[in-house]
Amino acid sequence: xxxxxxxxxxxxxxxxxxxxxxxxxxxxxxxxxxxxxxxxxxxxxxxxxxxxxxxxxxxxxxxxxxxxxxxxxxxxxxxxxxxxxxxxxxxxxxxxxxxxxxxxxxxxxxxxxxxxxxxxxxxxxxxxxxxxxxxxxxxxxxxxxxxxxxxxxxxxxxxxxxxxxxxxxxxxxxxxxxxxxxxxxxxxxxxxxxxxxxxxxxxxxxxxxxxxxxxxxxxxxxxxxxxxxxxxxxxxxxxxxxxxxxxxxxxxxxxxxxxxxxxxxxxxxxxxxxxxxxxxxxxxxxxxxxxxxxxxxxxxxxxxxxxxxxxxxxxxxxxxxxxxxxxxxxxxxxxxxxxxxxxxxxxxxxxxxxxxxxxxxxxxxxxxxxxxxxxxxxxxxxxxxxxxxxxxxxxxxxxxxxxxxxxxxxxxxxxxxxxxxxxxxxxxxxxxxxxxxxxxxxxxxxxxxxxxxxxxxxxxxxxxxxxxxxxx
Amino acid sequence: xxxxxxxxxxxxxxxxxxxxxxxxxxxxxxxxxxxxxxxxxxxxxxxxxxxxxxxxxxxxxxxxxxxxxxxxxxxxxxxxxxxxxxxxxxxxxxxxxxxxxxxxxxxxxxxxxxxxxxxxxxxxxxxxxxxxxxxxxxxxxxxxxxxxxxxxxxxxxxxxxxxxxxxxxxxxxxxxxxxxxxxxxxxxxxxxxxxxxxxxxxxxxxxxxxxxxxxxxxxxxxxxxxxxxxxxxxxxxxxxxxxxxxxxxxxxxxxxxxxxxxxxxxxxxxxxxxxxxxxxxxxxxxxxxxxxxxxxxxxxxxxxxxxxxxxxxxxxxxxxxxxxxxxxxxxxxxxxxxxxxxxxxxxxxxxxxxxxxxxxxxxxxxxxxxxxxxxxxxxxxxxxxxxxxxxxxxxxxxxxxxxxxxxxxxxxxxxxxxxxxxxxxxxxxxxxxxxxxxxxxxxxxxxxxxxxxxxxxxxxxxxxxxxxxxxxxxxxxxxx
Numbered sequence: 001x002x003x004x005x006x007x008x009x010x011x012x013x014x015x016x017x018x019x020x021x022x023x024x025x026x027x028x029x030x031x032x033x034x035x036x037x038x039x040x041x042x043x044x045x046x047x048x049x050x051x052x053x054x055x056x057x058x059x060x061x062x063x064x065x066x067x068x069x070x071x072x073x074x075x076x077x078x079x080x081x082x083x084x085x086x087x088x089x090x091x092x093x094x095x096x097x098x099x100x101x102x103x104x105x106x107x108x109x110x111x112x113x114x115x116x117x118x119x120x121x122x123x124x125x126x127x128x129x130x131x132x133x134x135x136x137x138x139x140x141x142x143x144x145x146x147x148x149x150x151x152x153x154x155x156x157x158x159x160x161x162x163x164x165x166x167x168x169x170x171x172x173x174x175x176x177x178x179x180x181x182x183x184x185x186x187x188x189x190x191x192x193x194x195x196x197x198x199x200x201x202x203x204x205x206x207x208x209x210x211x212x213x214x215x216x217x218x219x220x221x222x223x224x225x226x227x228x229x230x231x232x233x234x235x236x237x238x239x240x241x242x243x244x245x246x247x248x249x250x251x252x253x254x255x256x257x258x259x260x261x262x263x264x265x266x267x268x269x270x271x272x273x274x275x276x277x278x279x280x281x282x283x284x285x286x287x288x289x290x291x292x293x294x295x296x297x298x299x300x301x302x303x304x305x306x307x308x309x310x311x312x313x314x315x316x317x318x319x320x321x322x323x324x325x326x327x328x329x330x331x332x333x334x335x336x337x338x339x340x341x342x343x344x345x346x347x348x349x350x351x352x353x354x355x356x357x358x359x360x361x362x363x364x365x366x367x368x369x370x371x372x373x374x375x376x377x378x379x380x381x382x383x384x385x386x387x388x389x390x391x392x393x394x395x396x397x398x399x400x401x402x403x404x405x406x407x408x409x410x411x412x413x414x415x416x417x418x419x420x421x422x423x424x425x426x427x428x429x430x431x432x433x434x435x436x437x438x439x440x441x442x443x444x445x446x447x448x449x450x451x452x453x454x455x456x457x458x459x460x461x462x463x464x465x466x467x468x469x470x471x472x
Numbered sequence: 473x474x475x476x477x478x479x480x481x482x483x484x485x486x487x488x489x490x491x492x493x494x495x496x497x498x499x500x501x502x503x504x505x506x507x508x509x510x511x512x513x514x515x516x517x518x519x520x521x522x523x524x525x526x527x528x529x530x531x532x533x534x535x536x537x538x539x540x541x542x543x544x545x546x547x548x549x550x551x552x553x554x555x556x557x558x559x560x561x562x563x564x565x566x567x568x569x570x571x572x573x574x575x576x577x578x579x580x581x582x583x584x585x586x587x588x589x590x591x592x593x594x595x596x597x598x599x600x601x602x603x604x605x606x607x608x609x610x611x612x613x614x615x616x617x618x619x620x621x622x623x624x625x626x627x628x629x630x631x632x633x634x635x636x637x638x639x640x641x642x643x644x645x646x647x648x649x650x651x652x653x654x655x656x657x658x659x660x661x662x663x664x665x666x667x668x669x670x671x672x673x674x675x676x677x678x679x680x681x682x683x684x685x686x687x688x689x690x691x692x693x694x695x696x697x698x699x700x701x702x703x704x705x706x707x708x709x710x711x712x713x714x715x716x717x718x719x720x721x722x723x724x725x726x727x728x729x730x731x732x733x734x735x736x737x738x739x740x741x742x743x744x745x746x747x748x749x750x751x752x753x754x755x756x757x758x759x760x761x762x763x764x765x766x767x768x769x770x771x772x773x774x775x776x777x778x779x780x781x782x783x784x785x786x787x788x789x790x791x792x793x794x795x796x797x798x799x800x801x802x803x804x805x806x807x808x809x810x811x812x813x814x815x816x817x818x819x820x821x822x823x824x825x826x827x828x829x830x831x832x833x834x835x836x837x838x839x840x841x842x843x844x845x846x847x848x849x850x851x852x853x854x855x856x857x858x859x860x861x862x863x864x865x866x867x868x869x870x871x872x873x874x875x876x877x878x879x880x881x882x883x884x885x886x887x888x889x890x891x892x893x894x895x896x897x898x899x900x901x902x903x904x905x906x907x908x909x910x911x912x913x914x915x916x917x918x919x920x921x922x923x924x925x926x927x928x929x930x931x932x933x934x935x936x937x938x939x940x941x942x943x944x945x946x947x948x949x950x951x952x
Contacts, residue, residue, distance in 0.1 A: 046676075047560075049707060081789075273678075
């Protein structure tokens with residue numbers, strides 16, 4: 001059934017990390033006690049009015065600029081009317097006809113192939129509250145109600161589950177670079193809806209379904225594959241695809257029909273008369289543009305100029321967190337190549353072992369800088385460096401003190417090493433012979449013996465030099 | 473003569489001279505409220521709180537403390553204005569027991585100026601109506617003739633001032649809801665420019681048209697009230713950041729040289745003879761005072777009522793959706809699921825007229841009808857607005873009757889909705905254009921009923937309205 005094309009478009013909702021909500025002064029904060037961040041505005045008391053949070057507008061514009069959108073000088077907030085208990089006003093303030101940002105796009109790479117995914121728009125809207133189902137019945141928490149969201153809508157430019165995930169990863173990475181959202185999937189601060197259809201070459205686009213309840217990249221990947229197959233099987237069986245919203249069940253690994261287009265609501269959008277149209281002047285956009293942080297492509301160029309390979313530079317800039325961490329270590333220990341090697345080898349090894357899709361580096365960069373300095377200066381050897389790094393990862397600490405406490409100071413005393421090695425050489429004539437015959441690998445045996453004799457503290461380079469001298 | 477026979481301005485002077493105390497005034501007001509309670513003007517009163525506050529102000533005045541410009545004067549709020557700790561019912565069963573958790577900016581400003589809030593006025597439910605017969609708590613009666621309506625929706629606010637239960641009240645005006653009842657009850661009422669007074673805390677009917685304004689017994693009192701109410705409010709993005717002049721400054725400047733516009737569309741055949749004659753006399757008098765009468769054409773005026781019912785209903789349908797039985801207000805006692813909860817709570821909580829407007833509003837916004845109704849109405853609104861703006865290039869104010877007839881009988885139009893909607897035909901265009909307008913008494917009918925004229929001005933030019941109105945009032949004051 002490979003003659004089918006899959007056509008995928010994505011809608012991404014991302015909460016903006018403003019201090020206060022979009023239309024009132026309540027705190028925008030996750031995890032507080034229910035209904036502690038509420039006021040007459042976000043609980044929709046009669047007579048309360050929304051006041052637009054300028055910071056939310058600026059953050060939405062920042063993201064728009066980062067992905068090449070055109071920022072509309074005139075944009076309008078509209079009311080999306082529907083009843084649901086978590087929606088206090090029974091309408092959501094959103095944008096429809098005149099969104100804040102239009103166009104733009106991002107480049108993704110799958111299996112070495114680059115592809116540009118176009119964006120349709122980015123608009124600003126407010127989040128709803130949350131229903132809590134308990135023994136006492138269903139309760140509502142309005143803490144999240146009115147938190148600013150941006151909705152990023154792509155064109156249907158993706159043709160595989162892998163492309164969709166690459167797009168989402170790139171989008172999330174960009175949001176984090178721009179610094180406008182925390183993008184925590186578990187807290188729901190970034191959420192995805194997938195629109196998907198299948199068709200054959202040369203035929204018009206198929207009927208699409210919308211997938212909801214996708215809480216991880218893995219879920220997106222599996223759901224798209226499942227749904228594309230389902231649609232193809234339906235068509236092959238001579239049945240038509242129904243335009244509908246389908247819910248992904250992660251445990252069962254399948255999608256279920258939630259509601260069809262016939263039951264879809266008429267949202268009766270109209271401009272919100274409580275909010276005047278947004279007038280974003282070009283000069284204002286320029287001041288916001290000036291605040292745009294350095295994004296991945298700029299940082300890659302910078303790192304290359306410091307002597308890093310393109311591949312290393314790309315690895316380090318994959319997520320803003322890595323790049324920021326790298327730069328923070330460099331601030332105290334300016335050895336780009338040396339630091340890069342440790343991060344791409346040791347730090348990434350530990351990160352890869354984390355199951356979670358949202359990985360954080362738990363190490364304090366200045367502690368790592370201090371450890372790497374000791375390592376570079378030969379105060380500790382690689383084994384000692386790894387030992388200290390394990391501790392920095394687990395709980396942190398002062399590497400200088402740790403070297404003392406754990407007795408990791410490298411043995412750089414030629415006389416003492418010579419004494420130890422003289423005995424090892426005398427005890428292992430066979431190995432000596434091999435080495436003399438030019439088998440360089442045998443050196444590892446001597447280093448290993450020296451380490452054993454010194455509880456791992458011997459300076460391996462000095463050991464090699466002394467052994468060479470002794471067997472001459 | 474009772475202190476209640478004085479105007480707000482006069483009684484303020486007496487208070488400041490120490491000739492009367494706020495406590496005395498509050499007591500007299502409550503006596504009058506009791507005597508005239510059959511008018512059904514008020515939904516709630518706060519005697520204990522009012523007396524306590526009056527005493528505080530009296531003692532502060534005795535000590536020579538600096539007081540606000542309305543210090544000690546009893547006033548009434550319309551029952552759709554939040555005032556913390558008091559009931560705000562909007563004359564609806566839905567909010568029958570709703571207690572405000574916060575205070576509206578306009579009420580706060582009055583409070584800060586020292587006014588003593590003594591109660592809240594009856595109204596048409598959610599401000600939808602022209603006769604005050606749509607109240608869940610019963611109709612209000614016209615104090616001039618209790619068999620007649622006081623007008624609406626601020627019928628209680630006009631009635632309480634006309635019946636001298638207080639010295640001033642606040643109303644809200646979306647299509648004439650301050651001016652029509654002011655005209656029917658023989659008092660002075662202003663619908664300020666859209667954006668002049670904050671709407672924060674005032675329960676919304678149609679957000680793009682609603683304005684808060686004062687109802688008083690004299691023009692001077694009204695100007696003084698607007699001095700307190702007007703101004704930018706950070707809590708209302710639609711409030712204008714435009715300087716507030718002293719509205720009492722031009723009161724005695726007269727009308728010599730002013731251009732008064734007369735648009736024929738306001739003097740149609742629907743006018744009853746009494747109103748027509750009164751207005752003719754008014755215009756003649758202004759001419760005799762040196763004003764110039766200018767003929768004005770407002771060709772699209774007859775579309776305003778249709779535009780109004782589309783826009784106001786659309787906004788109302790959305791604004792009233794928050795009354796869903798989930799958070800506050802009425803919740804049906806029995807329901808099977810959340811949709812049933814919405815359905816029953818709203819069915820039980822809203823009156824007929826409110827339901828009619830919600831249905832109308834959802835219809836004009838619904839998919840497939842939006843362009844034909846809502847979008848077209850917004851376009852026509854621009855045309856009407858531009859016609860007013862052009863008119864004011866040729867004149868300083870427009871004068872028209874406030875209503876085509878004096879107050880009608882209770883029940884007379886209750887079953888004829890179109891006739892009821894037509895009561896606002898002269899006031900509605902003003903809200904559509906966003907300009908300010910003042911209704912001022914200008915005579916009585918053969919049956920002794922008050923007749924009002926409407927003075928319409930340029931955006932944010934309320935000062936000229938007061939100037940023009942005060943000239944007439946001074947010359948026609950009945951001897952006290």
